[in-house]
Amino acid sequence: MESIINFVNWITGIVWGWPMLITLGLGGLILSARLGFFQIKYFPYIIKQTFGKMFKKAGPGEVSPFQAATAALASTVGASNIIGVPAAIMFGGPGAIFWMWVMALMGMGSKFVEIVLGYKYREKNEEGEYVGGPMYYMTKGLNMKWLGSFFALMLMLELVPSIMVQANSVSASALEAFGLNPLVTGGITLVLVGLVVIGGIKRIASTTEKLVPFMALAYFIGAMIIVFAxxxxxPRVFGLIFGYAFRPMSAVGGFAGSVIAASIRWGVARGVYSNEAGMGTAPMAHSAAANDHAVRQGFWGIFEIIVDTLVICTTTALVVLSTDIWLQPGAMDNASGLPAAAFNNFYGPAGGMLVTISLLLFVVSTIIVIIFYGEKQAEFLFGLKFSRVMRYIYLASIVVGAAGGAKTLWIFLDIMLALIIFPNMFALFMLHGEVKDLTKEFFNSEDYYLKDVRKAK
Incomplete structure (x- = not known):
């Protein structure tokens, strides 16, 4: 067994190095270029169409574009926004944050393309709900049902250890902060998540619409008070970020030093892993939304990246860098604990509690949405009835993961994730011409962009 674990770890280390960073990083850049860097050209308009319409209500029985976006955000806004960013700083230096921003801009291209394709190729299931995602655009767009089935199977299986890892992080945080037994935490999480997911996409959308803004705002406000203090x-912090993006940084305080390659690698990785652009998960939530055009729904993918990476991840970075907590002795040994330490130093014990509660909410919301993603894979492969069976398997894995069980499964998490990313990025490249045509249609039509501009005037 040990030799299998070592082999999987070796393969994972290779795949999640330059091959993955090139696939997602360079891939996002090429897709953005093919679309004329629309995310920069039309940035003010996209902001008005998303942030400006956050509170627009859906019709009866519908999922609004904002609800679909918050459902997808619930998956991307997770523990990594709080504990992943300081790791990038400690191993890549402050310059890693610059490369995280670059990846966010490029990732907008990938995320936009996959959401537009998901919306274009969606279909209605037996319950009259819209379903979509990579498995549908691979089957109907590429005429490769085998690839869509492979994607769906890998994601369906990958989500079991993924849920276990998320549940384990919840139980570990609750044990440290409140002294709660992991099994008790697992049971509470199971009930909370179960009550939401059993209600289907409409209840998930309704829950995340309220939970995601609350949890993100609570953490953001708490962090920004520290930054403003x-x-x-x-000025020094931004000098560090821009200055060390292109040159190595020598060891100082608790920081061991870094080279330019490490800065780029950690920054690019942080951007990629944080916003899930190119992974193919977001289209599943967005395909359920009621909207007048696929491109308009695609704008909400850009909204997600702004909130997830440019706002929440950047806020964490500013807290860590402005307080100099990253320079304290022993900082390298516990990089993931730096935000909690900064909050604790500023607010006292209540600060550490705020970070812990934020982590708990982030992780619970992530579990809710990834169970929905898993159900959609099972539905595509084996029908609606089997998707209900998978729902209960996923719910059971919460308790198993919270108690620390099946840890040997966790080693397969990253390699299985790679097995969904590579086919999805292949599909995005093969079908991006259709997205280019739809984008051109949207921005040149009197029914969409031109009408909106005329109204605004």
Missing amino acids: NIGEL
Whole structure:
């Protein structure tokens, strides 16, 4: 067994190095270029169409574009936004944050393409709900049902250890903060998640619409108070971020030093892993939305990246850098604990509690949505009835994971994730011409962009 674990770890280390960063990083850049960097050209308009319409209500029985976006955001806004960013700083230096921003801009291209394709090729299931995602555009767009089935099977299986890892992080946080037995935490999480997912996409959308803004705002406000208290440090902080993006940084304080390659690698990885652009998960939530055009729904993917990476991840970085917590002795040994330490130093014990509660909410919301994603794979492969069976398997895995069970499964998590990313990015490249045509249609039509501009005037 040990030799299998070592082999899987070796393969994972290779795949999640430059091959993955090139696939997602360079892939996002090429797709953005093919679409004329629309995310920069039409940025003010996209902001008006998303942030400006956050509170527009859906019709009866519908999922609004904002609800679909918050459902997808619930999956991407997770523990990694709080604990992944300081790791990038400690191993890649402050310059890693610059490359995280670059990846966010490029990832907008990938995420937009996959959401538009998901919306274009969606279909109605037996319950009259819209379903979509990579498995549908691979089957109907590429005429490769075998590839769509492979994608669906890999994602359906990958989500079991993924849920276990998320549940384990919840139980570990609750044990440390409140002294709760992991099995008790698992049971509570199971009930909370079960009550939501059994209600289907409409209840998931309704829950995440309220939960995601609340949890993101609570953490953001708490973090920004710390940043504003250290506002005099911001010029130095931005100097570190831009200055060390292109040159190595020597060891200082608790920081061991880094080279340019490490800065790029950690920054690119943080951007890629954080916003899930190119992974193919977001289209499943967005395909359920009621909208007048696939491109308009695609704008909400850009909204997600702005909130997830440019707002929440950047806020975490500013807290860590402006307080100099990353320079303290022993910082390298516990990089993931730096935000909690910064909050604790500023607010006292209540600060550490805020970070812990934020982590708990982030992770619970992630589990809710990825169970929905898993059900959609099972439905595509084996029908609606089997998807209900998978729902209960996923719910059971919460308790198993919370108690720390099946840890040997976790080693397969990253390699299985790679097995969904590569086919999805292949599909995006093969079908991006259709997205280019739809984008051109949207921005040149009197029914969409031109009408909106005329109204605004």
